[in-house]
Amino acid sequence: MLTATDQRPWLSAYPEGVPADIDASRFPSLVHLMEESFRQYGNRTAYSFMGKDVSYGETDSLSQAFAAYLQSLGLVKGDRVAIMMPNVPQYPVAVAGILRAGLVVVNVNPLYTARELEHQLKDSGAKAIVIIENFAHTLEQCIAATPVKHVVLAAMGDRLGLLKGALVNYVVRNVKKMVPAFNLPQAVRFNDAIARGTRATLRRPELSPDDMAVLQYTGGTTGVSKGAVLLHRNIIANVLQSEAWNDPCMKLVPADEQPTSVCALPLYHIFAFTVNMMLSLRVGGKTILIPNPRDLPAVLKELSKHRFHSFPAVNTLFNGLANHPDFNLVDWSHLKVSVGGGMAVQSAVAKLWLDRTGCPICEGYGLSETSPSASCNPTNSKSFTGTIGVPLPGTRMKCLDDDGNEVPLGEPGEIAIQGPQVMAGYWQRPDETAKVMTADGYFKTGDVGVMDERGYFKIVDRKKDMVLVSGFNVYPNEVEDVVAQLAGVMECAVVGVPDDKTGEAVKLVIVKKDPALTEAQVRDYCRTNLTGYKQPRVIEFRTELPKTPVGKILRRELRDK
Numbered sequence: 001m002l003t004a005t006d007q008r009p010w011l012s013a014y015p016e017g018v019p020a021d022i023d024a025s026r027f028p029s030l031v032h033l034m035e036e037s038f039r040q041y042g043n044r045t046a047y048s049f050m051g052k053d054v055s056y057g058e059t060d061s062l063s064q065a066f067a068a069y070l071q072s073l074g075l076v077k078g079d080r081v082a083i084m085m086p087n088v089p090q091y092p093v094a095v096a097g098i099l100r101a102g103l104v105v106v107n108v109n110p111l112y113t114a115r116e117l118e119h120q121l122k123d124s125g126a127k128a129i130v131i132i133e134n135f136a137h138t139l140e141q142c143i144a145a146t147p148v149k150h151v152v153l154a155a156m157g158d159r160l161g162l163l164k165g166a167l168v169n170y171v172v173r174n175v176k177k178m179v180p181a182f183n184l185p186q187a188v189r190f191n192d193a194i195a196r197g198t199r200a201t202l203r204r205p206e207l208s209p210d211d212m213a214v215l216q217y218t219g220g221t222t223g224v225s226k227g228a229v230l231l232h233r234n235i236i237a238n239v240l241q242s243e244a245w246n247d248p249c250m251k252l253v254p255a256d257e258q259p260t261s262v263c264a265l266p267l268y269h270i271f272a273f274t275v276n277m278m279l280s281l282r283v284g285g286k287t288i289l290i291p292n293p294r295d296l297p298a299v300l301k302e303l304s305k306h307r308f309h310s311f312p313a314v315n316t317l318f319n320g321l322a323n324h325p326d327f328n329l330v331d332w333s334h335l336k337v338s339v340g341g342g343m344a345v346q347s348a349v350a351k352l353w354l355d356r357t358g359c360p361i362c363e364g365y366g367l368s369e370t371s372p373s374a375s376c377n378p379t380n381s382k383s384f385t386g387t388i389g390v391p392l393p394g395t396r397m398k399c400l401d402d403d404g405n406e407v408p409l410g411e412p413g414e415i416a417i418q419g420p421q422v423m424a425g426y427w428q429r430p431d432e433t434a435k436v437m438t439a440d441g442y443f444k445t446g447d448v449g450v451m452d453e454r455g456y457f458k459i460v461d462r463k464k465d466m467v468l469v470s471g472f473n474v475y476p477n478e479v480e481d482v483v484a485q486l487a488g489v490m491e492c493a494v495v496g497v498p499d500d501k502t503g504e505a506v507k508l509v510i511v512k513k514d515p516a517l518t519e520a521q522v523r524d525y526c527r528t529n530l531t532g533y534k535q536p537r538v539i540e541f542r543t544e545l546p547k548t549p550v551g552k553i554l555r556r557e558l559r560d561k
Helices: 009-013 030-042 055-073 089-100 114-124 133-145 160-173 190-198 232-250 272-281 295-303 315-322 347-357 430-436 478-481 521-527 555-560
Strands: 045-049 053-054 080-084 103-107 127-134 152-153 211-218 227-231 261-265 286-289 310-313 337-340 362-368 373-376 397-401 415-418 443-451 457-462 467-469 472-474 489-499 504-514 536-543
Touching: 030 055, 030 089, 030 227, 030 232, 045 055, 045 347, 053 055, 053 295, 055 089, 080 089, 080 114, 089 103, 089 127, 089 272, 114 211, 114 227, 133 152, 152 190, 211 232, 211 272, 211 362, 227 232, 232 337, 232 373, 261 272, 272 286, 272 295, 272 310, 272 373, 286 457, 295 315, 310 315, 315 489, 337 347, 347 362, 362 430, 397 443, 430 443, 430 521, 467 489, 467 504, 472 478, 478 489, 478 504, 478 521, 489 555, 504 521, 521 536
Parallel strands: 045 286, 080 103, 080 127, 103 211, 127 152, 261 286, 261 310, 310 337, 337 362, 504 536
Antiparallel strands: 045 053, 211 227, 362 373, 397 415, 415 443, 443 457, 467 472, 489 504
16 A cells, blocks of 8 residues: 555645755765865855855865864874854864865854763764864863864954954954953964965875764754764755755846855754755855854844845744844845744744745754755745645655554654655664664654645644643644734743643743733733633743754743743
8 A cells, every 4th residue: 555655745746847856876975065066166255254255265275274184183084073163164164174084073062061062072972173262161171071182273263364353353352251261272273273284185085975974963952962973975965955945946046146045043053054054065155154143233234235045044033033123224135045944933923024025934844863954845935834844855754653653644643754864873872763763764753743635744743842731732833823923922932831630731931022911911812812721821921032052942941940
């Protein structure tokens, strides 16, 4: 019997010209993909940062020198090198250099505490780290307990030229006091490492599609952080899938304009790593690097200087920008695709974004374990669907019950994904890998979803975020989506709290847009729009919600408090 996933009903939703499958074997490694672009687009701008442009040719020569430097330290193929930096031009140079040396990139959240950093460096076995000086004090606290032997120290102004670079570094260090004192006597400055590498010789490693490229640690929002092993072929596949998927929109960019994307999401996050940096590299695009997406006035000031076409972001960033008084300083008229990922996009935010930019948010879905993109709405959609779209080319998805059987159409089940972008497993955790991989090669996501007859998937929630009220399932995303449409609400989040009568009850936390909003108004609105057991028992107002640095709301922290 053919199942829905064998038949791939979603292919009929594909825009004209988008292939059913992609050929990831076109490139033996990410290095081959990058070097093709370095050759093809040498004179084009690859990155724009604080008014300074870095060309493809420069990125090529700098990363080659950095690769030679890393090899000169005695690092050998397969060794892990951590990167702990915000979105600065040294990041893509470090990534290309690490991969060209035959080494493995370990992306690290720069806001980690010493405890979190120590766990990741020990778990990954990283022998070297490229870190920006702003966070060097964190590394100092834990480096003795890790395998790290080599430290490359970057500064915000490294690649901005002598005068501007010195000025930026002075302001960051002495005016804004953003660099706490640290002592890392073994550290080599980034520019010195490049200079040393220029005098060394790069030995080109033999790389295969099955070599590890990136060790991507899961956010830890559902438990202990684990390293997803992403092979060269996994990320190549996702870059080519994303290229094919964006093509219906991006081919509308005038031929005399360089495709330009905004990189406001941090590059250590797999969404920005693949869908911003690697995809842009593949198509010869320019990437506008935003070092701090939380500084909305600075983001909008930077964007006001550019013409851009692609903007991947999360719901909270779209919402924050669209509600900001400086929003109209930016020319949004050239925007061709706004990709929402990382968390659910709320319909109220999608409507506001469309009203303000004329470009609909195209919601997608993915995880660290899928490099990350697994599904997306067609980029030529003119309206917000409230779904995570359809599986990308070469990807299959299905919904499973607790016994691993595919559920009937329209029934909720755990979303499982199969495709060339699915990780090889968790780093040195065969037990954890076995828990999430099915016998037929599907990755179980831990997200509950439904598939309709057209092959569109809708997330109803994370398994563990579900609130059980008197035996009824309440999905926080649904309640949040409804409440977010109430005038006066800026942001909201829902969690389950213990309740003597019902086992669990719904707790709603709101950040107000209108200070006059009252609890009574919220209760009246919920009574009108939500059935009894879905209505919040507890309502709390806060000035902000706890979030990951990517902007994903940390429901766990709301529960713990």
